[in-house]
Amino acid sequence: MYNDKVMEAFRNPQNVGEVENYNGLGKVGNAACGDIMQITLRIENDVIVDAKFKTFGCAAAIATSSTATSMVIGMTVEEALKLTNKRVVEELEGPPPQKLHCSVLAEEAIKAAIEDYRNRQKGVTTPEEQPKMV
Amino acid sequence: MKEIYFDHAATTRTDERVLRKMLPYFGEIFGNPNSQHAFGREAQKAVDEARDTIAKLIGAKPNEIYFTSGGTESDNWALRGICRALKGKGRHLIISKIEHAAMLSTAKELEKDGFEFSYIGVDKEGFIDLEELESAIRPDTILIGCMYANNEIGTIEPIAEIGKIARRHGIFFFTDAVQAMGALPIDVSSSDIDLMSFSSHKFNGPKGMGALYIRTGVPLGRLISGGHQERTRRGGTTNVPGVVGMAEALRLTKETQAEDSAYVASLRDRFIGRVTEEIPYVKLNGPKDGTKRLPNNADFSFEYIEGESILFSLDLAGIAVSSGSACSSGSLEPSHVLLATGVPEELAHGSIRFTFGKENTVEEVDYAVDTLKEIVGRLRKMSPLFNLKGDMQNV
Numbered sequence: 314m315y316n317d318k319v320m321e322a323f324r325n326p327q328n329v330g331e332v333e334n335y336n337g338l339g340k341v342g343n344a345a346c347g348d349i350m351q352i353t354l355r356i357e358n359d360v361i362v363d364a365k366f367k368t369f370g371c372a373a374a375i376a377t378s379s380t381a382t383s384m385v386i387g388m389t390v391e392e393a394l395k396l397t398n399k400r401v402v403e404e405l406e407g408p409p410p411q412k413l414h415c416s417v418l419a420e421e422a423i424k425a426a427i428e429d430y431r432n433r434q435k436g437v438t439t440p441e442e443q444p445k446m447v
Numbered sequence: 448m449k450e451i452y453f454d455h456a457a458t459t460r461t462d463e464r465v466l467r468k469m470l471p472y473f474g475e476i477f478g479n480p481n482s483q484h485a486f487g488r489e490a491q492k493a494v495d496e497a498r499d500t501i502a503k504l505i506g507a508k509p510n511e512i513y514f515t516s517g518g519t520e521s522d523n524w525a526l527r528g529i530c531r532a533l534k535g536k537g538r539h540l541i542i543s544k545i546e547h548a549a550m551l552s553t554a555k556e557l558e559k560d561g562f563e564f565s566y567i568g569v570d571k572e573g574f575i576d577l578e579e580l581e582s583a584i585r586p587d588t589i590l591i592g593c594m595y596a597n598n599e600i601g602t603i604e605p606i607a608e609i610g611k612i613a614r615r616h617g618i619f620f621f622t623d624a625v626q627a628m629g630a631l632p633i634d635v636s637s638s639d640i641d642l643m644s645f646s647s648h649k650f651n652g653p654k655g656m657g658a659l660y661i662r663t664g665v666p667l668g669r670l671i672s673g674g675h676q677e678r679t680r681r682g683g684t685t686n687v688p689g690v691v692g693m694a695e696a697l698r699l700t701k702e703t704q705a706e707d708s709a710y711v712a713s714l715r716d717r718f719i720g721r722v723t724e725e726i727p728y729v730k731l732n733g734p735k736d737g738t739k740r741l742p743n744n745a746d747f748s749f750e751y752i753e754g755e756s757i758l759f760s761l762d763l764a765g766i767a768v769s770s771g772s773a774c775s776s777g778s779l780e781p782s783h784v785l786l787a788t789g790v791p792e793e794l795a796h797g798s799i800r801f802t803f804g805k806e807n808t809v810e811e812v813d814y815a816v817d818t819l820k821e822i823v824g825r826l827r828k829m830s831p832l833f834n835l836k837g838d839m840q841n842v
C-alpha cells in the first residue's frame with residue numbers, strides 16, 4: 314500500500330517528541346479516523362528553529378509528520394503557514410488517496426501551533442487539552 | 448531477516464501433499480466431469496471421491512455437500528438462497544452482529560430488497576446473547592444465522608444451544624464455519640445445523656474453493672444459475688483440482704486435528720501469557736477461557752497507539768499479523784466486532800490479531816513478544832496520549 318519513501322519515513326521518523334522549551338503547541342484530531350496529532354515549535358525571531366511531533370495515528374500520519382516537521386524547520390512563520398499537505402505528499406510521492414486525510418493532520422497541527430505561538434506573543438494561552446477536530 | 452507468519456486466520460499455506468494430489472488434475476486428468484467420455488468419467492470419479500471424503504469427515508451425506516468458490520460464495524448462497532426459497536413464508540432473518548463481511552454486506556443488500564434483519568448483540572467476550580436471540584424470533588422469521596467461531600477475536604459460539612432454539616421454533620439454522628473447520632471437530636449429523644459454509648484455504652487447502660453443507664430437505668434457491676452441476680443447484684464447471692485439494696486438505700487436517708490444535712493452543716497461551724505480563728496497558732479481546740476460544744487466535748488492543756503502525760512495524764521486523772480483520776483493514780472504521788463487544792473506539796483502533804499455525808515454533812512466539820515490546824514502547828513514546836510518567840518509563 315505504501316511506497317518506499319513513505320515506509321522509510323515511517324521506519325525512521327525524524328523529529329519525534331516534544332521540543333524542550335517550545336513556544337507554540339498545536340494539537341488536532343482527525344474527524345475521519347479519530348486519530349490525533351501534536352506538534353510543538355520553537356520559534357525565534359519569526360523563524361522556526363525546531364519542530365517535533367507526537368501522534369496517535371497510522372503509518373501515513375507518522376511519515377507525513379516526519380516530513381512536514383523537517384520541511385518547516387528553518388522556515389519563517391509566514392512560509393510555514395503556506396506549507397500545504399499537497400507539498401508534503403509530493404515530497405513523499407505518496408501516500409495513497411485513501412490516506413490523504415492523514416497528511417492533513419500535520420499541516421493543520423503546524424497551523425495550530427503557529428496560532429498558539431501568536432497568541433502567546435499577545436499574552437493569551439490557548440488551552441491545550443482538547444484537540445481541535447479537522 | 449526472520450520471516451514469521453502469524454496470520455493463519457487470513458489464509459494458510461497449501462500443504463505440499465495437497466498440492467501433489469492436485470497436480471494431475473491440471474494435467475493428465477483434465478476432463479470435464481460432466482462429459483460422457485472416459486476423460487470426463489475419470490474426473491467425475493475424483494469429484495465423487497472427494498465429496499465422499501468430505502461428507503464422512505463432517506458427518507454429512509455426500510449429496511448434502513455442494514462445492515462453491517469459497518466461504519464468501521457459501522455465505523451469500525445460504526442467505527440469498529433462503530430468502531428466495533422462503534420469501535412467501537416470511538421476510539425476517541436473524542444474524543449476529545459479529546458476522547463476517549460476507550454475511551453483513553449480503554444482509555445489507557437483502558434489506559434493500561425488502562428483507563428485514565435482526566442483528567443480535569454479543570457480550571464482552573463476543574458470545575451471542577441467547578435470550579436476545581430467542582426473543583427476536585417472529586412468526587415470519589425464516590433463518591437464524593450465527594458464525595461457528597469469530598475470525599477476529601476467536602470466540603467459539605454456543606452452536607448447540609442456538610441450534611436447539613432454532614429447532615424448537617422450526618426455523619432453519621445456518622452457521623459460517625469458515626474459521627472453525629480447521630480447528631474444531633464438527634459433526635453435522637449430531638447437530639441442529641441445517642446449512643454450513645466452509646473454505647478450503649483456511650485449512651491448508653487451495654484458495655477459491657469452498658463448500659456449503661445443505662441438510663437434506665432444506666429449501667434453497669440458486670445463487671449461480673447455469674448447467675446441471677451440483678445436482679442442478681450450483682452451475683459452473685466443477686473446479687476439479689480445487690475439489691480434490693480441499694478433500695485432501697480436510698482429510699489431513701482431521702487426521703491430526705486434536706494434536707495440532709493442542710500444540711497451536713500452547714503457542715497461543717504462551718503468547719497471551721507473556722504479552723499480558725510483560726506489556727502494560729493491553730487488553731485481550733475475546734474469551735479468557737482457552738477452551739472457548741479458537742486455538743490459533745490471540746487478539747490484543749494496545750492502548751495509546753494505532754494498529755496500523757504496530758502492523759507495519761512488525762512487518763518490518765519480519766512478523767506478519769493483521770490489524771482487525773484483514774478485510775476491514777482497508778477502511779478507517781474500527782472493527783465492528785470489537786465495537787460490538789463494547790471496546791471503546793480508541794482501543795479498537797489499536798488492535799492486532801495474531802493467529803498461529805502448526806508450523807510456528809515457541810522461538811518464533813518468544814521473538815515476536817520481544818519485538819512487540821520494543822515496538823509498543825517506541826510507538827507509545829510517539830503518542831500524544833501517552834505521558835511518560837515515572838512508572839511508564841520502560842514500557
Ligand SMILES: Cc1ncc(COP(=O)(O)O)c(C=O)c1O
Binds near residue numbers: 456522596646
Ligand atoms: C468467518 C469467515 N467467513 C467467511 C470468510 C470468507 O471466506 P473466503 O475467503 O473463502 O471467501 C472468511 C475469510 O476471511 C471468514 O473468516
Ligand code: FES
Binds near residue numbers: 348371374415
Ligand atoms: S488513518 Fe488516521 S491518521 Fe491515518
